[in-house]
Amino acid sequence: MGKLIGYARVSTRAQDADRQTADLLAAGVRRDDLYTDHGVSGARAARPAFGAALDALHEGDTLVVTTLDRLGRSTANMLELATLLRERKTGMRVLNLGGGDVDTGTPMGSMVFTVMAALAQMEVEIKRERITDSVFKRRAAGRDLGGRRERFTDSQINNARRLIDTGQPATQVARDLGMSRATLYRRMGELDARQWITSQTH
Incomplete structure (x- = not known):
């Protein structure tokens, strides 16, 4: 049975990853297999701990995150990740989906991951649209x-x-x-x- 490799990320150094860490440990990730990026935006390509987590993955291992948005901000980024995981014959588990594993090595798992990535990006776009709409309304007023x-x-x-x-x-x-x-x-x-x-x- 493969290992669980946990990844956590917070966007600013003022934030802490305690909640993510606790959830990942509770899910069975060993502390030695937990990687955390502090003060790193999901939009940035360079995420040292994320790179280390991917390097730690071997065939049969599973990458575990608390929420999908810890992985990135765009569908393209997440689909690239899905391809990488599939090539390495590794899986993924997103805890906010009820602890269900997403097997990116199967057609169904790949489709689920694609839908999840698209929904995550849609959420970001909706937030951006709300901000834009708020600015427009303030200007109109x-x-x-x-x-x-x-x-x-x-x-x-x-x-x-x-x-x-x-x-x-x-x-x-x-x-x-x-x-x-x-x-x-x-x-x-x-x-x-x-x-x-x-x-x-x-």
Whole structure:
């Protein structure tokens, strides 16, 4: 019987992989066979621990992950992985699918893995679409003030002030402009000073 090779990943160093590690150990992975990438995005090709986990796989072994998105962000990446696993005659187990093994060495297992990969990518695309939709709605409501720019017009700063006066959080208004809250208040102060000088010279 082959070994279970566990892989865990967290995207930022501020996160910890304790939950993934606990789940993998509970699934039967030995601590010595557990590989973890810290502060590594799934979109990055270079994942040292992931490479080490793949190197540790031998015929009959099984790669175990807690969720499919620990493996990558695109269908293409995951299908490449499926091909690699099939060539090495190794299996895969995703714990969030009820602990069922996905045998990438069989046509049915390959199809299941393909569907899983497509669904994982679809989830990423849905999240991206939600973010885009949120930005669009903020812009349509006059709350997105044009994004990051090197220079901002007086109109934009005045618009930001109006949003704050109507109860919008200053931090969010500043973020929409692409600046810090402190910078926004400084720009507002500079605008007030310019307008006061203008009023005194007319």
